Amino acid sequence: MVKRLFFVFVGGLLSLTGYSQNVLDGAYLRENSPALKVVPLAYLREADVMWSKKIWRYIDCTEKINLPLRYPLEDMTNDRKSLMQLLLTNVNEGALTAYDVLDDEFTKRMTLDEIKERCGSKKDTQQITDLDPPYLTRDTVVEKKFSTDKVVGYRLKEEWFFDKQRSVLDVRIIGLAPMVFAEDEAGNKIEGGIKKALFWIYYPEARNILVNYETFNRGNEAERRTFDEILMKRMFNSLIYKESNVYDRRIGDYTVAPIDAILESERIKSELMILEHDLWEY
Helix, strand or coil, X not given: CHHHHHHHXXXXXXXXXHHHCCCCCCCCCCCCHHHCXXXXXXXXXXXXXXXXXXXXXXXXXXXXXXXXXXXXCCCCCCCCCCHHHHHHHHHHHCCCCEECCCCCCCCCECCHHHHHHHHCCEEXXXXXXXXXXXXXXXXXXXXXXXXXXXXXEEEEEEEEEEECCCCEEEEEEEEEEEEEECECCCCCECCCCCEXXXXXXXXXXXXXXXXXXXXXXXXXXXXXXXXXXXXXXXXXXXXXXXXXXXXXXXXXHCCCCHHHHHHHHHHHHHHHHHHHHHCCCC
């Protein structure tokens, strides 16, 4: 009798303990990334900069290497967030500042209403007829929300420079802008696949947020990378669409065929590497 009461007591205790435990989606609790701190950049003096040039890139999120920046899609998983979900959430909460795309110099801040309008979020009035007699028709307000799944790429503004103090050709990311296909009033894509930028994010401000969110690692889920690591370690593929020039024009403004624009982009990339090589003496 005593043994029976003992086993009943232990079984009840274990069952209560089991109910009190949290459900863990995995074999262990991930504690590394949420506690990460931004790695500070090397101190840079103007006197140590021998050469610098601003470069603008486009990251196509449909390319395989860039997929971690686009996925997961909305409501797909609670384990991770896409880069756009992360940016838009923090902009709405006031943790990040969005700047207008009228220029790329971060001169005009955007309000929440301007951001929603730019993203296509709006309220519209539609007429709905009741299914039951007397079949009255009435106006109903329908809210159209922006889906982060529409983001297909990002613009990246950066500055390359040679630091003579450290004897390195280095780069600093300045801004990040999500891109979507342009749509007409009905919400249909405009012919030609024209893309538009939604807003600019000042990257040094965003680093403290991006460093705590992981992306998917195809090779090893135990060694995931954060958004900040992917961008700072150049773990993406991109196409240069503009370099700083006296006319302030893009590559597409002085090339005709798309292949010419690609070749011009590769020429600029090659010049950056050749420049670093030429600054050394052997």
